[in-house]
Amino acid sequence: PADECIWYNKELLKEIEQEYKSEPNPILAGTCLQLAHLYLKQNDTENAGFFADKTADTLCHLTHLPPHYFLYTNLYATKAEISALLNNEEDVIKYATECAERGRKAGKIVPEIDANFILFRFYIKQNQLHKAKHYLDHAATILPESDKSFIYLQLLENKCLYYKTTGNTAAELEQFKLMHEYKMKTHEQASKHRSNYLALAHDLEL
Numbered sequence: 229p230a231d232e233c234i235w236y237n238k239e240l241l242k243e244i245e246q247e248y249k250s251e252p253n254p255i256l257a258g259t260c261l262q263l264a265h266l267y268l269k270q271n272d273t274e275n276a277g278f279f280a281d282k283t284a285d286t287l288c289h290l291t292h293l294p295p296h297y298f299l300y301t302n303l304y305a306t307k308a309e310i311s312a313l314l315n316n317e318e319d320v321i322k323y324a325t326e327c328a329e330r331g332r333k334a335g336k337i338v339p340e341i342d343a344n345f346i347l348f349r350f351y352i353k354q355n356q357l358h359k360a361k362h363y364l365d366h367a368a369t370i371l372p373e374s375d376k377s378f379i380y381l382q383l384l385e386n387k388c389l390y391y392k393t394t395g396n397t398a399a400e401l402e403q404f405k406l407m408h409e410y411k412m413k414t415h416e417q418a419s420k421h422r423s424n425y426l427a428l429a430h431d432l433e434l
Contacts, residue, residue: 237263252289257299264306273313280306296334301327305342312350320350341367
């Protein structure tokens with residue numbers, strides 16, 4: 229439950245601040261960012277914004293970290309999501325663009341795809357379907373065809389949302405089927421890995 233996760237992260241934050249005497253460090257930044265993300269899930273923009281700003285304040289003192297460090301990309305993605313909840317189009321674009329650019333510098337496609345998904349969902353909410361489709365199509369173009377990771381599932385979910393919004397039931401159903409197939413396949417793989425693990429553990433015990 230989100231409330232429980234928030235409580236544990238706040239307790240962790242207290243311990244980190246006691247140990248490091250509030251000295252800026254990546255662990256402090258990461259915990260604050262996790263809290264920002266958890267509050268974002270609850271649509272609590274005030275607390276999400278507070279911890280996102282605290283993350284930014286901590287990171288600005290960590291000059292040894294490269295500008296494309298993963299905490300930076302995650303921070304800007306979170307700030308973009310907060311701005312989307314506040315219907316602040318200018319900030320959504322600004323932070324999503326920053327997230328994507330830092331991801332490209334790091335040679336990572338996930339931050340750039342995430343940024344496009346954020347912009348897609350924002351414009352879907354604003355009922356600006358042409359702009360929403362532009363960002364969805366761009367995300368699909370960036371994602372390699374061979375990639376069948378969690379980001380692929382997010383792409384299918386967003387496509388479902390788009391077709392549902394446009395009233396294209398046939399296309400929505402097609403994407404839903406692909407989602408179901410993907411989930412079944414990953415579930416089978418997970419079950420297979422678990423069975424192999426249990427068999428190995430049994431052999432080791434013998």
